Amino acid sequence: MTSTLVSAFLTYTLITAMTPGPNNILALSAANQHGLRRSSRVLAGMSAGFLLIMLLCALFTFTLISLSPALVGWLSWAGAAYVLWLAWRIATSGSNLSSTDGALPGFWTSFWLQFVNVKIILYGITALSTFVLPHTTELVWVLGVSLLLALIGTLGNLCWALAGHLLQPLFQRHGRILNLTLAALLVYCAVRMLI
Template identity: 30%
Template sequence: MTVAVGALTLFAVSQIGTPGPANMALMATGARFGLRRTIPFVAGVILGKQMIIWPIGFGLMNLATSVPVLFEALKYGSAAYIIWLAWRVANLRLTVDQDAKAPGFGAGFIVHPLNPKAWAIIVGGFTNFVAPGTSALYATATIAAVLLTCQILLHPLWTLGGHTLAKTLAGTRWEPYLMYCLAAATVASVLFVLFGGGA
């Protein structure tokens, strides 16, 4: 009855720390509004992943086996939503009124439930690092804690990275290209998860 915490942590860092739809959303939001104003959004992104971990840990994947079309619809519907967000990012500009409203906790909270990479990471955590016979509560709580810790450390760094880029490029001729690149990276990460088998 065990979870391979060390290996799980390395896996989590490699997945949460690399580009994906959530990190691109965090970077773009940080670029537009700065780190301080996007803290509620970052908190929502971090806690939203818990909305996937616990149902998966307590048997949601059994439903995926019995009704696979439901999960196919969820996967492609989620990808469409993330791609729509990328389109919005491509059309944003960094030089905005300081009174512009930054996205809040609720907007961040739905990012991971609609993120196919998040689902793949969590399912990979359960299938690769949990020994047979481990209780659902212990396995789920361990995976939830490891992923939460990695997110708390890594998600603000992506947001800060966006803010740093924005300070350098805002108002220059390179600004639109930054936003196009962030949007393109978001779309590419979604397509890789859908068709390339990545986590």
């Protein structure tokens, strides 16, 4: 792997993990409303579900590529298109992060929510099909990167939970600038994915 590929991979994964999504908003809301200690079951359920989804994405992507290696190019283009769509959504989104009031979900609720979280499913498939499988099909690497993806996603959720009180005012004041910066970085990722 070249340093350019590694930097594009890290840029993509860190931005995707840190931008608002269902998990991040749930972590922010749970920690703000119920405190970090009471939210630990929610965070643990999200992390366990995230790990399982990343392993399933690895199995799916690895199997698909094994059956038809020509799909790597198509998946790279699809991944780049998804990243550009994500950049567009971030650039045109509002800067307001509203949290919803309600009861604190438990471990299993937040675990099962991962199976309908399209953002993390596409995150896993895109990262694996674009940054890993074109360069190696060794199962050890595919599984290792899947674990790394789950770790990065979990760290993103934890950051949102820990910094929830700080991020809301920041996004309200400078949300537009932050969104445009993140969108520009994702466009860079999409271009690097195809080169």
